[in-house]
Amino acid sequence: MSQWNSGPQLSPNVWYCVETAYYADTAYDELRMWVNGSLVHSVTSANDWNNGTLPANWLSDKFNYAMFGFHSFSGNTADVWMDDIVLSTEPIGCGTTLPTSSSSASSVASSVVPSSSSVASSVVSSVASSVASSIAVSSSSAANSSVASSANSSTNTNAAWDLDTEASYLNFVTTKNTHNVEVHSFGSLSGFISTGGVATVTIELDSVNTGIDIRNQRMRDLLFETASYPTATITVDVPATLLSSLSAGQTTQTDISASVNLHGVSTTVTTRVSVQRLSNSRVLVQSMAPVLPRAADFDLTDGVEALRSIANLTSISAAVPVDFALVFDAR
Numbered sequence: 262m263s264q265w266n267s268g269p270q271l272s273p274n275v276w277y278c279v280e281t282a283y284y285a286d287t288a289y290d291e292l293r294m295w296v297n298g299s300l301v302h303s304v305t306s307a308n309d310w311n312n313g314t315l316p317a318n319w320l321s322d323k324f325n326y327a328m329f330g331f332h333s334f335s336g337n338t339a340d341v342w343m344d345d346i347v348l349s350t351e352p353i354g355c356g357t358t359l360p361t362s363s364s365s366a367s368s369v370a371s372s373v374v375p376s377s378s379s380v381a382s383s384v385v386s387s388v389a390s391s392v393a394s395s396i397a398v399s400s401s402s403a404a405n406s407s408v409a410s411s412a413n414s415s416t417n418t419n420a421a422w423d424l425d426t427e428a429s430y431l432n433f434v435t436t437k438n439t440h441n442v443e444v445h446s447f448g449s450l451s452g453f454i455s456t457g458g459v460a461t462v463t464i465e466l467d468s469v470n471t472g473i474d475i476r477n478q479r480m481r482d483l484l485f486e487t488a489s490y491p492t493a494t495i496t497v498d499v500p501a502t503l504l505s506s507l508s509a510g511q512t513t514q515t516d517i518s519a520s521v522n523l524h525g526v527s528t529t530v531t532t533r534v535s536v537q538r539l540s541n542s543r544v545l546v547q548s549m550a551p552v553l554p555r556a557a558d559f560d561l562t563d564g565v566e567a568l569r570s571i572a573n574l575t576s577i578s579a580a581v582p583v584d585f586a587l588v589f590d591a592r
Contacts, residue, residue, distance in 0.1 A: 422544065422589040424452035424462065431464065431585040434551070436578035437569075445471045454589060458501055462587065464493040479571060484564035485524065493523040507538035514549060523559040530554065542591040551582035 432446045448470050452462035466485040471477055481487045497519040507513060518531045533549040556565045556579045569577045 419455045419457070420453035420592060421456045422454035422591050424450065425543075425588040425590055426450050428588040429586060431462075431583065431587075434582045437572075438575045443471070445469065450587075452587070452589075454499055458499045460495075460497050460499050462495045464495075466491060466493055476572075479568055483567040483571065484561060486564070490524050493521070495522075496520045503536060504538070504544060507536065507544075509538050509540050512537040521554070521559075523554075524561055524564075526559045528558055539588075544589045544591075546587045546589070548584045548586075551584045553580050553582055555580050 426449075429450055430446060431450060432444055434442060434444050436442050447464050447466070447468050449465035449468035450462060451465075452460065454460045466487045467481055469477055469480050469485070471480065497517050500515075503513070503515065512535060514533060514535050516531065516533050518529050521528055521530050530552060532552050535545075535547045535549055537545045537547075539545055556562045562579070565577050565579060568574075
């Protein structure tokens, strides 16, 4: 995969923006793909999709255009973040401003990057990983919730940077019955980086969004027990030179240890994040790889079993991949 049929040579450790368009106005359905604006591949149902045996217009009413990103680890391999897909019935470029979505890294990229390029994908990955990692998730009891909420409010007088809640996201992936994988998110995040260099992110667990109302309610009541533990909190010490050493447009990677408090249990999570200075007053932190907390780490095993039982499932994975993109604005 060092090169497509035509177009740019893939370079190692670079984020690429991929745009695809589906056409149904030819003899056979056709899919075209661009990388950073250059047409690199064209496939038709006749040549590549089972010799044309797929029905005509097989993708009709599903999507016409799509955009996502991938990261090249070497000249011959790539990691595609398929949960970052954005679909549209209209042409979309990697720099297109899209409605904010807590579950779409691509929309984050679109909202923070002005042009369609590998920078767009780089911003998506950098912000999500760095922010998520540099903030540890912590969940407190109801008594501590009001304290956590006020501490993480953008009105905090000790804050040097405030979390842009519209441009940030935190997603998690569940697997049920072995092969059924679904992506979920939280609709309400808040956070800041203090003048003392401590980053704090608070997740309102009642804002969990699985796309199904009854499942949201079951997660709130049976898993997170939000009546007693309404929030999760992540805190991390930010090295004094981490942000000051970056000029606008520069990116760095770093390992962080985040304190995560969830369901009344605190633990330390170590992960690698990307930090990108989008401008003098805007920073993106993104996870470089999914964080993999386990239910047992936060006393959630009984809750997972309760969900499995009430939904009559064979199994639910005890490990949940989490990825994030956090955007902070300087005061």
